[in-house]
Structures are given as structure tokens and as C-alpha cells.
Amino acid sequence: MTERILLIEDxxxxxxxxxxxxxxxxFAVTVSSHGLDGVALEAKEPFDALVLDLMLPDIDGLEVCRRIRARSQTPILMLTARGDAMDRVVGLEIxxxxxxxxxxxxxxxxxxxRAILRRRGREQKSEVLxxxxxxxxLGARNARLDGAECALTPYQFSLLLVLAEHAGRVMSRDAIMDGLKNAKLESFDRSIDVHISRIRSAIEDDAKKPRRIITVRGSGYVFAKVQD
Structure with missing residues (x-):
């Protein structure tokens, strides 16, 4: 079956x-030159993925992404001419x-x-770690502790998944960012530490004494294989 792509680019x-x-x-590609039109198209028609420009004439790509994510998990590849690392972080967070x-x-x-389509295809098998x-x-893209859903942003869920898929292995910030397909961010960017702190607040019994995501001083983080 031909995969359908919605390109939102002005x-x-x-x-x-x-x-x-x-x-x-x-691929079969449908083009929309405005963010609002793209949001409306995505709501009416089934697409396998979106290619989304950040700079649009009406609403920006971040707002398009936010609106689509409120109801859909269609994979999104964001394009931008802006090099601000914070735009990149915000885009992944939402x-x-x-x-x-x-x-x-x-x-x-x-x-x-193709990589995000393969990744989403694996996740849609509803595998549960x-x-x-x-x-x-992986299918619902959420984490549950004792059956209750943990409060995580999409970016934090992806970060948790990267760590969990490498359980028992120490991962540097570079390795984590590579796993997130976000290699353009530098390893000294502290957003990884901030997000891990928030993930701990959601999944640990005591975030100050973590037992699931453990800091390895000078090396990075390790997700514990065996947990109670």
C-alpha cells in the first residue's frame, strides 16, 4: 500500500x-501551504506521516504540531531554517x-x-515493556506505574523509552540524543538532565532516591533492568 504524506510548506x-x-x-504526497489548512486536512484524511515546516504564514509549525498531537500520533518530521536549539527542544517536547x-x-x-515510519510501525504493535x-x-505511548498513567510529555516518553530499550547499559547524553534522533543538540545541553528529573518525579517512588533511572557520575544514566 502506498504511504501517504502530508507536506505543510509555504x-x-x-x-x-x-x-x-x-x-x-x-510516496503519495499532499501539499498544504498554510498551517490551519494542514491541521484541517490531517483531521479529515488518513496520513502515514507529516513533513512540517516551522515557519508558516498563519500559525507556526509548533502550533500545528501541538494541535495535531492533541488528537493524533501521526509521525511528524519538522523542517526549519531557524537554527535555535530551543526551537528544536520545544518541537520535540510537544x-x-x-x-x-x-x-x-x-x-x-x-x-x-523512513526511519520515523519504521519506528512508529514497531510501536503500533502495542509492545509493552x-x-x-x-x-x-509503545503502542499507546504512555507509561504506567501500578496501573496509573504517568504524567509525561511526548518528548519525555521518548527519552524514557530510549533508556528502557537499553536497560542495564550506561548511556551518555550523546547516546541518548542519538537515540532520540536529535544529534544536532550538543552534549552539554542540560535539558536532558531537566527532563530526566521530571521523568523521575513521574515514575519513581522517591525522585530524590531513584531506583529506576540511576545517575552514573561522569558517564550518564542507566535504566535499571530489575525493578520492584
Whole structure:
């Protein structure tokens, strides 16, 4: 079955280039030049993924992402000409699956798009990772402690999943960011530490004495394999 892509991009030349390139790769591409129109299209028609520009003439890509994520888990690849790392962090926090700065090579865009489609396909198998009283549901994209859903943002869930999939292995910040497909952020960015602190507040019995996500001084973090 041909996978359908919604491209929300207001630059007509770039939109035409992306549409043609993805079309040659076997995708069916629908183009919208405005954020509000894109949100409405996504609500009416089934798409396998979105390619979303950050800078749009009406509402920006972050707001588009926020509105779509309120009702849908359709994979989102965000494009932007802005290099601000905070935009990248915010985009991932509110639910973008990956981030590609302009200018970009079409082959890289295609590779990233295929990667998020594969990743979402695996998650839709509704696999559940169990660590004692903690369950991580890949299909529902949530974590539950003693059956109660933990309060995590989409970005924090993705971060938790990266750690859990490497349970028992010490992961540096670089390795975590690579797992999040966010290699453009530098390893000294402290947002990883802030988000892990918030994840601990959601999944630990005592966030000040964590037993699930453990800090390894000078190395990074390790997710405990065996938990009560």
C-alpha cells in the first residue's frame, strides 16, 4: 500500500521539490501551504506521516504540531531554517518525531522520514515493556506505574523509552540524543538532565532516591533492568 504524506510548506519551489522527490520514492504526497489548512486536512484524511515546516504564514509549525498531537500520533518530521536549539527542544517536547534544519539534502530527509515510519510501525504493535510495577506501552505511548498513567510529555516518553530499550547499559547524553534522533543538540545541553528529573518525579517512588533511572557520575544514566 502506498504511504501517504502530508507536506505543510509555504515555499512553493521547496514544496514542489519535496513532493517530486518523495513521489519518486513511492510516496503519495499532499501539499498544504498554510498551517490551519494542514491541521484541517490531517483531521479529515488518513496520513502515514507529516513533513512540517516551522515557519508558516498563519500559525507556526509548533502550533500545528501541538494541535495535531492533541488528537493524533501521526509521525511528524519538522523542517526549519531557524537554527535555535530551543526551537528544536520545544518541537520535540510537544511531539515532533524528528527535526531537520534547512538547507537539507533530499536523501537525508527521505532517510529520516523512513526511519520515523519504521519506528512508529514497531510501536503500533502495542509492545509493552515491563519492569516490575512499571509498564511502558509503545503502542499507546504512555507509561504506567501500578496501573496509573504517568504524567509525561511526548518528548519525555521518548527519552524514557530510549533508556528502557537499553536497560542495564550506561548511556551518555550523546547516546541518548542519538537515540532520540536529535544529534544536532550538543552534549552539554542540560535539558536532558531537566527532563530526566521530571521523568523521575513521574515514575519513581522517591525522585530524590531513584531506583529506576540511576545517575552514573561522569558517564550518564542507566535504566535499571530489575525493578520492584
Amino acid at each position: 515555499d512553493p519551489r521547496l514544496a514542489e521539490m519535496v513532493k517530486n522527490y518523495l513521489g519518486e520514492a513511492g 511531539g515532533a518525531d524528528d527535526y531537520l534544519p534547512k538547507p537539507f539534502e533530499p536523501r537525508e530527509m527521505l532517510a529520516r522520514l 515491563r519492569f516490575g510495577r512499571l509498564e511502558i506501552d
